[in-house]
Amino acid sequence: MSWGRAMDRWMPVLRALLSVIAGFAAGLAVTWVAGESPWNVFMILIRSAFGSWYDLGMTLFYTTPLLLTGLSVAICFQAGLFNIGAEGQLTLGALAAAVTGVVLAGLPWPLAPVAAAAAAFGTGAFWGWIAGWLRARRGSHEVITTIMLNFVAAGLSSYVALYLFPNPDSQNPETRPVAKSFLIQHLSVFGDAPVSTALILAVAMCVAYGFLMRRTVLGFELRSVGQSERAARVAGIDPGKIQILAMVLAGGLAGLVGVGEVLGNAEKFKLGFSPQYGFVGIAVALLGRGNPVGVAAAALLFGALHKGTGDLDFETENVTRDLSMILQALVILSVSADGLWDWVKRRV
Amino acid sequence: MRNLTGKFVVLSLFAALLGSASAQAALKVGLVLDRGGKDDKSFNEAAYKGSLRAQKEMGLELKVVEATDTNAFEPLLRTFAQRGYDLIIGVGFAQAEAVKKVSAQFPDRKFAIVDSEVPGANVRSMMFEEHEGSYLVGAIAALTSKTAKVGFIGGMDIPLIRRFQMGYEAGARKVNPKVEVESNYIGVTASAWNNPPKAKELAVSQYNKGADVVFAAAGASNLGLFDAAEERKKLAIGVDSNQNWIKPGFVLTSMLKRVDVAVFETIREASGGKLEAGTRRYGLANEGVDYALDSFNQKVLTEDVLKKVNVLKAEIIAGKITVPDYYKRNAKN
Structure with missing residues (x-):
């Protein structure tokens, strides 16, 4: 391999790393201004994200949805689309999983979680399809439609959860609990951390994503449409069809977030359970550069960051929840600014 | 000059020793606020102020944290319990499930919750009329x-x-x-x-x-x-x-x-070592609820x-x- 080709190959990785380091530097500088030792804050982040099986478990618990939303956004990037609707897609996916668990309470164990997962995927996929169809057939820009569909999803999920399946035993805005047969296996090595087989599902989706992109005709078609719609059409690919398909797959992946949350953790759909998984997924996809290993690493990074910054409130005197959110935001900003720049350059 | 510095170091070491000794004796109280946070000018702020008042009057070791998402309540409560906090207070009914679960896992710690009734031999529930x-x-x-x-x-x-x-x-x-x-x-x-x-x-x-x-x-x-x-x-x-x-x-x-009063009293009872489990109701009789009269509304009321x-x-x-x-x-x- 020549020097030039090695550069081509490792340059994106280097840039991704640099953007992460720059973000961390900016965030830690803020904590320094607030009166904490940046080194100390950094060590706390590392320790509370990976310090014990339990801490690692919490990190992986947050990584699971981020991996799925990261893949959701990434698959759209490959097809030249910007999916800002993962938040709405995952909300409806989780709702669908919970409703399945309430309505079909009689289903036996192995079938029950599979049915709920299928419902989560299907509902998220349908929500993605709406934006994809509007883009391909009516020319409505997916950035606008997916943002708007997030609001519709929020309203719709409130209505279904609170008027059709409200939990009579709680004042929290949530649905009734799903039947026990729907619950999936908890990974006991992580102790009390709510890590379930949903993590394995997410990793499997990541592998499937890599296979789809690298080894299948469909993956080639997705990338072709993403690189140049016109060239793809000349090559005999129907760009509209590919765009719809990309949005359907993206919506389904985001919808699968409901499996871990509903069947592996809360046992019900809770309104507002997601701390913006769908939007952080954009940063995950940008940092991962469409590469499955990259997306997985980025998801782990942001999962660790969410867990770690959550504990800063505990471990330090001056870093409150709001300040730790600033730290998190600065890393996201740095990563997104770099990744987005690339994406814009490619499209223009 | 050098001598002075030496004395200062000795003095401060001594002070540090004293400080840590009294901190060990003090009650450790952890407060987990709802997502509204301590500056909501309402419910959470009242709980926060109550705990600050207790800290001032009783010299306890107080740590206040705010939840980032609904899945964060449980880990926050659990971390407090693992670190040896004596009394862990969850503010708001949204934490009911988390308090129930964590309090069962740590029977030798005391827990308290505002606005919800949680059963358990080590849980105090604060309810308002x-x-x-x-x-x-x-x-x-x-x-x-x-x-x-x-x-x-x-x-x-x-x-x-x-x-x-x-x-x-x-x-x-x-x-x-x-x-x-x-x-x-x-x-x-x-x-x-x-x-x-x-x-x-x-x-x-x-x-x-x-x-x-x-x-x-x-x-x-x-x-x-x-x-x-x-x-x-x-x-x-x-x-x-x-x-x-x-x-x-x-x-x-x-x-x-008066969430502030309830939180303060719960901490006071715990620091006296006699916090009993069960539900405590705050109504008109014990000034847990009331109407406000001050210089700002004298003219209209x-x-x-x-x-x-x-x-x-x-x-x-x-x-x-x-x-x-x-x-x-x-x-x-």
Whole structure:
């Protein structure tokens, strides 16, 4: 391999790393201004994200949805689309999983979680399809439609959860609990951390994503449409069809977030359970550069960051929840600014 | 000079030793706030202030954290328990499940929760008789109203807020059986606690229909009601904390829910080593709920009204009046 080709190959990785380091530097500088030792804050982040099986478990618990939303956004990037609707897609996916668990309470164990997962995927996929169809057939820009569909999803999920399946035993805005047969296996090595087989599902989706992109005709078609719609059409690919398909797959992946949350953790759909998984997924996809290993690493990074910054409130005197959110935001900003720049350059 | 520095080092070492010795003896209290956070000018802030007062008066080791998402309650409570905190307080009914689970895992730690009843041999539940306080401000509203029309705005439509509404309506009807009460809710999700524009819209519409006093139990959304009252030159009633100061002259009174007192007393009992499990109810009798009177609302809350309301208050405390309770509505029927 020549020097030039090695550069081509490792340059994106280097840039991704640099953007992460720059973000961390900016965030830690803020904590320094607030009166904490940046080194100390950094060590706390590392320790509370990976310090014990339990801490690692919490990190992986947050990584699971981020991996799925990261893949959701990434698959759209490959097809030249910007999916800002993962938040709405995952909300409806989780709702669908919970409703399945309430309505079909009689289903036996192995079938029950599979049915709920299928419902989560299907509902998220349908929500993605709406934006994809509007883009391909009516020319409505997916950035606008997916943002708007997030609001519709929020309203719709409130209505279904609170008027059709409200939990009579709680004042929290949530649905009734799903039947026990729907619950999936908890990974006991992580102790009390709510890590379930949903993590394995997410990793499997990541592998499937890599296979789809690298080894299948469909993956080639997705990338072709993403690189140049016109060239793809000349090559005999129907760009509209590919765009719809990309949005359907993206919506389904985001919808699968409901499996871990509903069947592996809360046992019900809770309104507002997601701390913006769908939007952080954009940063995950940008940092991962469409590469499955990259997306997985980025998801782990942001999962660790969410867990770690959550504990800063505990471990330090001056870093409150709001300040730790600033730290998190600065890393996201740095990563997104770099990744987005690339994406814009490619499209223009 | 060198000698002086040496002395200083010795002194500070000594001070540090003393400091750590007293810190070891002090009660360790962990407070987990709801997502509203400690600056919500309402519910969470009251809990935070109560814990600060306890820290000042009793010299305890206090740590306050705010949850980032609904899945964060449980890990936060658990971390406190693992680190040897003696008393761990969850603020808000959203933490009920998490407190239940974690308290069972750590039977040698004490837990407490505000606004929810959690069973367990090591859990203290703090409940407030919101309907009693609401009854009094309902009476104040109806006695002050010149149009015999008053309004109620709820935040999120849940049983807790229905309890405010039911008490308010009963209090208003007690003093004026012909009074009309117009009630609206802001929403069905947690965002209803932080939607001042919607609260303002509802308040303006109630004022337009002839109401001249409106009570809102809606967290940070209450600010919209106060704006509407000032614009329309009508009266508003605040909730939880004393909100009279926000728009002096337009806030008739506030229905106080003394979360600060409850948190303070719970910590005090724990520091005395005699915190018993079970539910403690805070009502009019033990000043857990009340109406607010201060320099900001003296001019709008008249002597005549006060006199009548204090009679009602005494009768409720004496058990002569039973305020209808939304939580017990099914038991009656």
